[in-house]
Amino acid sequence: MRASSTKITKLAMLLLAVALLLAACGGAAETGSSGTDAPANGGNAPTETKTADSAPAPQEKPPEPVTVEFWHAYGEGEEKVLLEEVLPKFKEQFSHITVNATRMPTENLDQQVITAAAGGAVPDIMRMDNTWIARMAKEGVLQPVDGFPGFDQIVADSFEGPMSTNYYNGQYYGVPLDTNTKIAIYNKELLAEAGAAEPPKTIDELVTLARNLKAKGKFGITIGGPDAWNMPPWFWTLGGRITDDKYTVATGYLNGDASVKALETIVAWNDEGLLAPPILGGQPGTWEGLRGEEGKPASYMMINEGPWFFGILGDAVKDTMIPAKMPNGPDGKSHSVIGGQDLVLFKGAKQPDAAWAFAQFMLSEEIQTLMAVKTGAIPTNKAAASAEALKEVYYFDEYVAEMETALARTPSANWNQIGDLFGKAFERALRKEATPKQALDEAAAEIDKLLKE
Template sequence: MKRKTLAVSLSAILAASVLFGCGSNSKSGDTKSSSNNGSASASASEASNAGSDTSGSGIQYDGDDVTITYWHTHGDSEEEVLVDTIIPEFEKQYPNIHVDAVRMPYDGLMQQIITSLSSGTGPDLMRMDIIWVPELAEMGALAAVDDLEGFADLKDNLYEGPLSTNYYNGKYYGLPLNTNCLSGVYSKTMMEELNIDSIPTTYDEVVALKDKLGSDQYLIACEGANSWAMAPLFHSLGGVYTNEDYTKASGYVNSEDSVKALETIVEWYDEGIIGPCFTGGKPDAANGLYDGNYLFSYQGPWFFTNDDEENLAKVEVGLLPAGKAGSLTVNGGEDLVMFESSDKKEASWVFAMFLMSEFSQTAQAVGGGHLIPTVKTIAESEEVQAVPNMSTYIEQLEGAVSRTPSPAWEKISDKLSVAFQSAVLHEDTAQSALDKIAPELDALLAGEAS
């Protein structure tokens, strides 16, 4: 039934794409069209020039017949949409460009990228984790896209948070292909047991429920004392990692607000408000939600892509509670980048822009892994908003905090996680733990080894 619904939805998108996007893009397009087809082509051209045609890439390709290599890390359902729907339509519109899509394992992928580039066997285009873009840009491995056809118009229609993950040292080195964030997944069973009719809107409301908890019940399921899982709670309570320019951590990560945020988290864990999965204990977040052990957990849209309909019926998605700084979350996702070493940049850019089109972005939102579009007009469309839970995640994105866009992010993340864990396990105080890492983060942000 799900496949049938997806097919109907994609058929509608395809019809729009055929009407507005085909015919004029390929080198071998038919120039002897009827007057009606000519009017349609003219309308498509006008829309493309106005920056409003999102059914295709909007870019002509008159180059040689080429095959571009595209690396990605899509999951099974996402890859199915890419291979069976998106690439065939692209190659139909651009018969001179062929796409060799290669699914790569995430573990060890960064090293594999570096090795392949050194040996000249790297891809032309890649969908990669947003945290790697600054590092590879600093290495000179990525091609800047600021001056490429269509970028300026597209840029104005992208969510700022995901777009910013491609920015490094004054230039953009990619496109935000899809985005995600953590929102709240709430246990219907526990809400009923706590006799609450609606999802709490603030952390004060959540904590006030503490005295109603039964045996083996907790209010918050946070899946780790680290810089990703803890980020929504830490930031909502007023904590920050750096200044707004991402150039300094001292006075920010160890500020009064940040220390208080971490102290509050430690206190809530000690009091049983935050459950045992925080430090690797049982129950895990998913089963705890299903069985009524946790009120809510921080989860991404991928939580709802499994086929366990019986258990998924026991939970509902909602915005995260607001703390001192608001209802904040962490921004994740993948970016599209072209490699400087590629000799097929023109064709790669055409495919990159097609992946940002209405056809492709809607296909991956409606099917696949319910990926959240980064193009605002597409994310706000009726078809995307109708995807279960999508509207909540898109609304939650308004409070998304991007991970520090630095080539040294992974080292920064490791140091943050060590500090958080040492405080949670009472190996150090919150103040001392954050004071210790502040100068180390300063050095990393300045490009110095630490």
């Protein structure tokens, strides 16, 4: 009897479990999906019919396709990298923006830009020589960029010198794209002949080596000319200045005591026979004298030159030339000159926002590193300049180190005239047509007038 009762109990429990299972399945069927609760009122679940309240939120409309017109004067190799590597990467990030890159002829390009602006035919954005910025801004060709989003971050990420080339009359009219400067390049054999195992650290040490070579009929110091590109690294390093910090006046600076002393020192070097012939247009040229060509031995221990020297000559000079920072002057630093190109947006640009997005992309660490590796351009982005990928370029570190204290040429709309006056003053002093003080006094007075225009 007890066994029969046990069987009944087990059967009852089994039937109960089956009933519960069927109930669960029935509930799932009513809601239309397993794991979804039945309606709270116990009625049947609603059908799939969608109402305005239950419809999913509409997706954001994709941005309209736009085309950015970009002018540049990259060389053939640089343009190849731009078209085949850089622009495809930009398209991956900004699928709606097409960059139409146009390579412009370099001859009279600045005048072409002004003419295009007058006719309303400017592009959206351009890679422009950094000495043109102030003049183009004064002409009303460019629009300020310091109000665009992310500008402050670009300033923080960029070398100060290249950034300063975009400054005019209280605003920034561009951002620094690529830069360059000049360092000292030594002929290893002549350096040893002068009595040194490594490049001199100071100007005084350099002068000593130059005197050692003079006794052997060779030259220890080469300045490419008295002009405002070749001379400033030496003039600034020796303590000279062209204007005040705000670029408003030259009197008291270009002809100040420190500047006069700097020019007197350079003139004294030339009088002593320490400067190579190119200072006043003599031969052989800087590269020829440094390397020795056409069967003639090298006669210049050092020149002051940009990264294109190594970019052009490549491995042919890797074992014979030593790149080094400029020797330090009285303040314990060297001050070379800044060259390079900036990105500017034109007033009247049809796609300013898209053009600015392209500018930010070009200044990113990734693209700056890529262009440096592939073209030899010095990045304006400080992180890119220190990228591991650039450590393999044996001369690169010296240029990056020089950038830390390099200075921009005066950002004035009249820089061309200012540069001419500077060069003529130095040439007059070197040729003994005026004393250093007289030459700089006269140049400062004329430059003051140009700075006020």
